[in-house]
Amino acid sequence: MCMSCSLTNAFGQLMTKAAGHRSPQAMPTGLARRRFVGAGLACAAVASQVRPHAALAQEARPDNGAGGPPDTIFRGGTVRTLAADRPLAEAVAVRGKTILAVGSNAEIDALAGPETRVIELAGRTMLPGFVEGHIHPFLGSFFTAGLDLQLPTRADALAAIARFAQDHPTGTLRGFGWRVDMFPPQGPSKEDLDRIVPDRPAFFFAIDGHSMWANSKALELAGVDRDTPDPIPGFSYYVRDAEGNPTGYVLEVAAVLAMVNKIEPISxxxxxxxxxxxxxxxxxxxxxxxxxxxxxxxxxxxxxxxxxxxxxxxxxxxxxxxxxxxxxxxxxxxxxxxxxxxxxxxxxxxxxxxxxxxxxxxxxxxxxxxxxxxxxxxxxxxxxxxxxxxxxxxxxxxxxxxxxxxxxxxxxxxxxxxxxxxxxxxxxxxxxxxxxxxxxxxxxxxxxxxxxxxxxxxxxxxxxxxxxxxxxxxxxxxxxxxxxxxxxxxxxxxxxxxxxxxxxxxxxxxxxxxxxxxxxxxxxxxxxxxxxxxxxxxxxxxxxxxxxxxxxxxxxxxxxxxxxxxxxxxxGSIEPGKLADLVVLEQDIFGVGKHDIAKVRVEMTMMNGRFTHGGG
Missing domain, CATH: 3.20.20.140 (Metal-dependent hydrolases)
Incomplete structure (x- = not known):
């Protein structure tokens, strides 16, 4: 399941060959395009004025003396703080990067200054920002680029690939998400893909990240044939038919990335x-x-x-x-x-x-x-x-x-x-x-x-x-x-x-x-x-x-x-003195049906006091 366990070393070796050592100046110009909504990253004060948590505020982020009213007030909602002493509130005040105060609408309204932005939650729910305790953003961004094959059956996957090929008539086809249970024990075959994409490379990563399904053109471009040695015999290898020809099922990361780097060099x-x-x-x-x-x-x-x-x-x-x-x-x-x-x-x-x-x-x-x-x-x-x-x-x-x-x-x-x-x-x-x-x-x-x-x-x-x-x-x-x-x-x-x-x-x-x-x-x-x-x-x-x-x-x-x-x-919780990491949900996930939690939309995300999603 955790594909990084076998991916990183092989991946890094390929990237070294493809790109050499990276310098800050080598960043792609595309990285300069996106801009996130919200305030800048300047430091600000943290004085708690409503139900103060003085020890917490001093430990988390001492007052730098700037003071002043909040930059943003959220009010009129259900604030689930996850704080033991005050689990529920109606409103939150944010100054700079920090949560200034948590309390009732009246308590927080009293803090507003002439420049304070007031956001009406209108019954929506606020939670602390989510903390992902184990994730692979780079690997995920690489593996999931292309077609999503998280589908019930092999027939569904092949139909999706056919539509994808029609919509993308040139270039390499790639995707992620097919499952082992879609196929017999010998795994997927190149012939299924060749019938759909006979003249250009196509390869698709399995959902566990440990294997790949490739067509004949991908094998050809990667130089993989009956005489190609397996990268790690018995562990990372090209599955072969009775005559020794590769079937298009590629197992484990050394073999997978050796092919990928030949088709689409990694950098x-x-x-x-x-x-x-x-x-x-x-x-x-x-x-x-x-x-x-x-x-x-x-x-x-x-x-x-x-x-x-x-x-x-x-x-x-x-x-x-x-x-x-x-x-x-x-x-x-x-x-x-x-x-x-x-x-x-x-x-x-x-x-x-x-x-x-x-x-x-x-x-x-x-x-x-x-x-x-x-x-x-x-x-x-x-x-x-x-x-x-x-x-x-x-x-x-x-x-x-x-x-x-x-x-x-x-x-x-x-x-x-x-x-x-x-x-x-x-x-x-x-x-x-x-x-x-x-x-x-x-x-x-x-x-x-x-x-x-x-x-x-x-x-x-x-x-x-x-x-x-x-x-x-x-x-x-x-x-x-x-x-x-x-x-x-x-x-x-x-x-x-x-x-x-x-x-x-x-x-x-x-x-x-x-x-x-x-x-x-x-x-x-x-x-x-x-x-x-x-x-x-x-x-x-x-x-x-x-x-x-x-x-x-x-x-x-x-x-x-x-x-x-x-x-x-x-x-991790919404308390005065903590950093302003907040999410606003369209509904209260504590109140909706348990099968509807994942349907609830995140309408705003704030990190360090700036909006990274919504809030415009």
Whole structure:
């Protein structure tokens, strides 16, 4: 599911060949076109005048002495603050980048000055800006460019490709989103595509990001034939027929990107341009902060792509703040901490920091690379694998913890979750007490014995709640992999909460098993229903009692993820002294039907006191 686990190194090597080392002057001119609505980024004061939270205000953003009335007042709505002492309000005042006051209409109206802009909510609902606790904007922008193939059947996919080819009569055709369950075990074939697109290249990425479907012309341009060696035999390869000819089904990232780079050479500039197209979509989804869980490096440099964010920030066009990672995919482990420290010194601006160690602990159950405690049901010869031994896990996490670095661990199998928890436990025993914010991500399967350990060790459980629907991936494919007993125990955020643990949400866009999305409201609805969106009568993913309340799901996508990123004193709730990260929804998602949450439109998004969506 988390395609970044195998993508980044191969991707970075290709980008290095295509583009060389990137400089700020190499930014595409297209990046200068878009402008977001709202105020500038100048600093402003933070004096709380209504129901003051003095300690919070002083900790989050001290008064700089400028004072004065608010720049913007929102009034006449339902303000769900997510603050423990005042969960509901009617109005909010914003000055500069900061929330000045929260209270009743009368209290906030009294603060207005002659230049204050008053926005009537007219019964609409305000929430804190959404915090994405695990997402891949660059990879998502690259993979999802082109045709969306998230469709029910192979026939639907082929019909969509035919229409797309007719609408785009020249050039390469590409897209994303076809699913493994559309095809027989041998996968998709080039012949299906050749009948539609015989004379130009066409290739389409699977929804998990680990495979590709290509036509004969794409194979020809990439130089892939019966004599072409597989990049990683037995792991990343070109599926072949009985005569040894490639079928058009390409598995795993080394082979996929080798082909793509021959057909459409990859460059940092191209990646930046694709990201530009996604930024307004993120703002329209209400996203105001992200954890970028892995970018492709340029050669050995994991910071080159992250610097695209800082370029956008300098231009005043970055619509969210970013916490980024240094990624470890396998041994040797000696450079893990120094890698984070180098990035942390290099990239540390107001909106962008690179300060987390991302550890790719295993792969996916779909590919038999998630590490389990017991063998796979349909392959009893294997339990999967982790790139690291328990000794390496312990050494890496303990050293990072001693350096004050938070780790974020990809763990789909319950075996990897145990290794990760063991390493965190060892770090706690070895190092002095501190405020730790280590996270374990995805958690498709967690053993009962490990559920209470999240609370005991203070480890955050990071879920992609949009994966939690009953669908052909979670029901059919995972039933084959795990067997019925284990399959009925997948994705259990409520159990971790009940055991005293903390959870956060992040979509992991574009990676998915069945439904790829970057929209927090999609995740929130699925967490509440455990059903596919748009199908109120759809099956509920077992265990059904793992469904969350709306408040729990919203908290995971705001305060929970803010805490994960060490930002809960500045974002995640609507309180005086915090940064003005706000979303206005056309309806109250706490009041609409649980199957209608994802339909609710985000009408305004404000980040750091400026509108990034709506508000014009």
């Amino acid at each position: 940092v500039e191209a990646m930046a341009g694709l990201l530009e197209g996604w930024l307004p979509k993120a703002a329209a989804a209400g996203i105001t902060t992200i954890y970028d869980a892995g970018v492709p490096p340029v050669g050995d440099d994991q910071g080159a792509i992250i610097e695209v964010y800082t370029d956008l920030e300098r231009e005043g066009r970055l619509p969210f703040r970013v916490v980024a990672s240094y990624m470890m995919k396998g041994p040797p482990i000696e450079h893990a901490v120094s890698g984070v420290e180098d990035l942390r010194r290099r990239i540390d601006t107001e909106l962008v920091q690179a300060r987390v160690l991302k550890i790719v602990g295993d792969g996916t159950a779909e590919g038999y690379t998630a590490l389990l405690l017991e063998p796979y049901t349909d392959r009893p010869d294997t339990i999967g694998q982790s790139p690291f031994s328990q000794e390496q896990w312990t050494s890496m996490v303990t050293e990072a913890d001693a350096a004050g670095i938070d780790v974020h661990i990809h763990a789909c199998g319950e075996g990897t979750t145990r290794l990760a928890l063991n390493a965190i436990e060892a770090a706690i025993a070895a190092n002095p007490p501190r405020d730790r914010r280590h996270s374990i991500a995805h958690l498709v399967l967690v053993d009962d014995a490990d559920m209470p350990r999240f609370a005991e060790l203070g480890a955050n459980a990071q879920f992609s709640a949009n994966w939690m629907s009953a669908d052909p991936d979670t029901v059919d494919i995972l039933l084959e992999r795990y067997g019925p007993e284990r399959q009925r125990q997948i994705y259990r955020p409520r159990s971790i909460l009940n055991a005293g643990g903390t959870i956060s949400f992040g979509t992991d866009w574009p990676a998915a098993g069945y439904f790829a999305t970057y929209k927090p409201l999609d995740s929130i609805q699925i967490a509440v229903t455990r059903q596919l969106i748009g199908q109120p009568d759809a099956p509920v993913l077992e265990p059904a009692d793992e469904r969350l309340e709306v408040e729990q799901a919203v908290h995971a996508n705001t305060m929970g993820a803010a805490r994960q990123l060490r930002m809960e004193d500045r974002i």
